[in-house]
Amino acid sequence: MLKHAVKEGFEVKGSRTNLIFYALTQKHLEYLMGYRGKFLLYLCPMRIDIISVIPELLESPLAHSIMKRARDKGLLEVQVHHLRQWAVNEYGQVDDYQYGGGAGMVMMPEPLANAIEALSKERQYDEIIYMTPDGQDFSQGIANQLSLKENLLIICGHYKGIDQRIRDHFVTKEISIGNYVLSGGELAAAVVVDAVGRLLPGVLNNETSALFDSFQDNLLAPPVYTRPAEFRGWKVPDILLSGDLKKIDEWRYEQAVQRTAERKPDLLKD
Numbered sequence: 001m002l003k004h005a006v007k008e009g010f011e012v013k014g015s016r017t018n019l020i021f022y023a024l025t026q027k028h029l030e031y032l033m034g035y036r037g038k039f040l041l042y043l044c045p046m047r048i049d050i051i052s053v054i055p056e057l058l059e060s061p062l063a064h065s066i067m068k069r070a071r072d073k074g075l076l077e078v079q080v081h082h083l084r085q086w087a088v089n090e091y092g093q094v095d096d097y098q099y100g101g102g103a104g105m106v107m108m109p110e111p112l113a114n115a116i117e118a119l120s121k122e123r124q125y126d127e128i129i130y131m132t133p134d135g136q137d138f139s140q141g142i143a144n145q146l147s148l149k150e151n152l153l154i155i156c157g158h159y160k161g162i163d164q165r166i167r168d169h170f171v172t173k174e175i176s177i178g179n180y181v182l183s184g185g186e187l188a189a190a191v192v193v194d195a196v197g198r199l200l201p202g203v204l205n206n207e208t209s210a211l212f213d214s215f216q217d218n219l220l221a222p223p224v225y226t227r228p229a230e231f232r233g234w235k236v237p238d239i240l241l242s243g244d245l246k247k248i249d250e251w252r253y254e255q256a257v258q259r260t261a262e263r264k265p266d267l268l269k270d
């Protein structure tokens, strides 16, 4: 159904949540009437396989809170595979010295190629992603695009990285989560899985809330307040207590624009 909606020319740049929102509000509404609950909850599961030499690093980030809910509800299936299963010898070797000399080991092509090929026999991947500091900068836009996919394979690098031939012949997307070097790709992969997973319909309690996240419309989120209305003499802006929803919306929009202009003006240029 999702693919059908995409084919029909709905906004494909948006996230799945956006797309479902479109589908539900536009001409698929009728078709979906009888299926709505099931459709949202069961027809769009996403599967993410991750290849790692330290799978333990991924356990906790994906086992709590929203990611736990997504997995418990069957909306997101994440499977972490230990690269050593595909090691070249009984010592579990997966890395070797780099040609040309220099410090640091390189992850060997053979275990990675065998892992990718074995996993690709089970399902066809929409993207084979390598987490690397020299990849494309991760953004809400990329998270939105990835949330439309069904099967993703993520490769976590370690040491000096992976043999270039794997990047040339198997990898379809390279992602960096920032201009700094982590010890390995696992934490970066967890960031991607989290950002993508929370966009899957049914994962967040309020279906629309991902639509209003910071960055979804190239604007940062406005400031938020909760009770008490006055704390240590610091007051919540009167407008938020006014009950005038139209004015509150306008105020939030102005605040979002102002905050974006001050903190991330580049977003306003796109």
Ligand code: ADE
Residues within 6 Å of the ligand: 131, 132, 133, 157, 175, 176, 177, 178, 179, 180, 181, 182, 183, 184, 185, 188
């Ligand atoms: N692996 C190591 N550092 C990384 C980064 N900044 N982004 C993605 N993967 C990485």
